[in-house]
Amino acid sequence: MAGVTLRDVVKRYGTVEAVRGISLDIPDKQFVALVGPSGCGKSTMLRMIAGLEEITEGEICLGGEVINDVAPKDRDIAMVFQNYALYPHMSVFENMSFGLRMRRIPASEIRKRVEDAAAILDITELLGRRPRQLSGGQRQRAAMGRAIVRNPQVFLFDEPLSNLDAKLRVQMRTEIKRLHQKIRTTTIYVTHDQVEAMTLADCVVVMNGGLIEQFGPPQDLYHAPRTRFVAGFIGSPAMNFLDCRLEQRATGLSLSLAGGLCFAVPVSRSERYRPWVGKPILFGLRPEHITDVRDHAREDRAEFTVTMDVVESSGMETMVYFMIGEAEVCGRVETSRAVEPGQSMQLQANLGHMHLIDPATNLVI
Amino acid sequence: MSPSGKRSASFARLKLRSRGWLGSLLLAALAFGFVVPILWMLTTSFQAGDRMYELSTVWIPSAWHFENYSNALSRSPFSQYFLNSGIVAIAVMVSNVVFCTIAGYGLAKFRFPGDRYVLLVILATLMLPLEVTLVPTFLVIHGFGWLNTYQGLAGPFLIDAFGVFLMRQSMLSIPADYIEAARMDGAGELRILLQIIVPQCLPALAVLAVFSFRDNWDQFLWPLTVVSQDEFRTFPLGLVRFAEDYGSPPTEQLAIAVLATIPTVLLFVVLQRAVNRGFGLSGLK
Structure with a gap:
């Protein structure tokens, strides 16, 4: 496990600046939520940490090492995608073990890790099923299972609950929180839902227009907002x-x-x-x-x-x-x-x- | 529900059902139109040679002349012709499946300078019929010294613009998240293509395989242009020569035609489930 540090990170698409010089220090084992309206740059930032987007300027460090030029597979970071991205032609077991097979981990070790993760997520009986045979919540768990079997240094979640109905969203929110309490891996969680950010995270980063408006514990953001944007964005109904x-x-x-x-x-x-x-x-x-x-x-x-x-x-x-x-x-x-x-x-x-x-x-x- | 409401609901059901029947009837008529020539070919291949030109079609022969098949095969080296057609069609099919998949993946999932123009140029080649490109292609093949060779027969068709387009369209519908998830899982680009993308494109691949096999199995004009030696003749050329040389009864020609139909039908049957799904993908029928 390791902390993540961003130093003056910029991302430009042509002339458009999606992320405008962000610096952020995410300590080890923290659960940090990036929250903000659509187009604020939160997903771009997550994808840069994952290595799926190149960084135009600045540095991203993982455990003190600069990882700007490290390939996604070598970053030791696992990501849960918005639409889960479970390979549709593979069973849940194959989905969860794919990353381990790529790393040439012995079959017995793979089986043990998958079974352990499945037990944590309560999906042991679903290991033989294909993704299309799963409900939304079960897919969500399988996607998380795929991430945790790798035992990565950092988890990234990209709006993982946005495809679920309201009731399931609340239930899965609790499960994600419980999972983090159990495995204590540094987690960066992107959402546009401020309730999700406030309830899950140890620290919330509020972003707007490619910049960080405020970064701090949820209660600080709620009771002591520093800008009008944070004051208006955090809290429902709004201030x-x-x-x-x-x-x-x-x-x-x-x-x-x-x-x-x-x-x-x-x-x-x-x-x-x-x-x-x-x-x-x-x-x-x-x-x-x-x-x-x-x-x-x-x-x-x-x-x-x-x-x-x-x-x-x-x-x-x-x-x-x-x-x-x-x-x-x-x-x-x-x-x-x-x-x-x-x-x-x-x-x-x-x-x-x-x-x-x-x-x-x-x-x- | 009121009586009038019930009446209108049952009327709507009746209308829906009759529309379903009408559709089925039209489809049956269409299927009949497609099947009749094949049935005619099949039954006529067992007819006596002199019954061929009778005005009334005899659907079930009074005597089954199985010897039409053995006679036709013994008169001309059709086994060699079928082998040649098979080598060319399989080579083109395999090559199309491999290269169109790679090219389609590149065009669907990677951005590079001029990518749109590359696609446009590929699509533009679809607008040119073989007759237009026949002479320049012949000159190229001649320049390579490939006349009367298998590579000359197959070369111009090894990668097909339609196949590239078909695979690109099929892959466009696969979310990029799968590729990114696989990258994070540690898979390389070739493994992503083979283990993540290709299994999701099997219907389109099946369509591509059937189409490229069929198109090259019974290709006539190109082999006629580049082949003059009997050992490289494909079966359509052999069939024409058979008719010219022997003035043989058309029943025997139809026997060869029946044999020629078998590989395409077999391939379709094997890949049928995937092909049926693929027709929907490609917008083809």
């Missing part, structure tokens, strides 16, 4: 963004929003935000921090009344949608307290969790 102006009043700093709303900035944050007084700014707050009124006493709570546009109940909780100025805002309220669409309701904003973003740089202040 609410509202244009506002920071003003100095007799009582302290306050945020002046559209529709005459005015929120007092908590004292603990006043010093941080003071340089932006009088400037237009972007106010961000997650839906779970806009709730029904629960706690009057706290100084970081602001109450306001709005008219509901849409009310969506999912049983455990209810999402409410309303307008503040031109912007649609989402809040999360207790189902028993939700009102009907068109009715007004008093809500509470938990300003202890607000984010202010400088619109000029899109950086969180």
Whole structure:
């Protein structure tokens, strides 16, 4: 097992720069998720690590060794493809053992490794079947089996759950997590699903436009995003963004929003935000921090009344949608307290969790 | 369901069924049109020579003249002609299967400067019938000193533009992920072609094998151009010579024709399952 390091890695296709100078250090045994919208360069980066794409500039190191010019087969990296890429004319056993046969490992050792991997993945009884005779989840397991029998230094997963239905996706997500806990191999996992990234990974890399926006533990990304993109991309439903102006009043700093709303900035944050007084700014707050009124006493709570546009109940909780100025805002309220669409309701904003973003740089202040 | 709803549903079923019947009827008529000449050839090959020109076709001979076959074979060295045709057809078939697979793989799965133009040039050769290229090809073969040789008979057909195109199209549908997975598994390019790609192209390969064998087994114009010695004559040339030299009863010619049909039919039967799947792939019929 080994860590992976990327130094100023660039990938160009003609004049198009898909990856724009990425540096990243993935420690040994970590589970790292690359997440971002389509076309952000995450799959290109994975393919460069695998050796399936040439690197235009920069260096990729595996266990401290530069592997830019090392052929994919010699990198000791195994990959699980989006469509599994199980050879259709071979049985699951043959699929899993193909890579070992290529490396001229003795037949008895091959059998042992395949059987061990099959036992871990609970596919022992499927070893004689062809891929077309397997369900989506079984194919997924067979593809993972093909990767783990090689006992590689690094696992790469390229959106492996995107072809599964929602229920199976959740189940396989848990299995991948369990597998990593069991074999502790460095894993790089590409997905466009931020829930998948947040639940699986020790560290999440958020990419956008060929660059890394932020890299860190999932909770850091969620609670302390550094850019507007990360703040908006991580979390579902997405963070609410509202244009506002920071003003100095007799009582302290306050945020002046559209529709005459005015929120007092908590004292603990006043010093941080003071340089932006009088400037237009972007106010961000997650839906779970806009709730029904629960706690009057706290100084970081602001109450306001709005008219509901849409009310969506999912049983455990209810999402409410309303307008503040031109912007649609989402809040999360207790189902028993939700009102009907068109009715007004008093809500509470938990300003202890607000984010202010400088619109000029899109950086969180 | 209301009575009118039931009526319209059963009417729709009836319509669907009658459309199915109509299709089957048309197919049966078409199959009949294809099979009749073959049946006629088969039964006539057992007829007495003088019954051949009777206006009414006798489908079941009153007497079976098996000697038509032995007579025809004894009059002319047809075993040599069949052997020659077989050598040429098998050489061309094997060569096409090998080279068209390699070329198709290159064109389907690798990008190189001018790859599209290479494909266009290959496809352009499909537009030229043999009659157009006959003289220049003859001059090339003559220049090589290959007249009256097996290599002269087979040479111009060893790699076929249609075969390259067929294999390329078949391989295009194979996702690149298989190739990349095999590369990561440690397979080299030749092993990827042989163990990953070819097993997935067997239908197209079967079609290519049958087509190239059939086209060269009964090739007439090219052998006529490059062969003048009897020892290299293929069976279509032998058949013409047989008719010219002996003015023999056409029943005996048909006996040779029946024998000539057997190898192609056998090859088709052996590869039938794969070929049927391959016709769908190639858009051919």
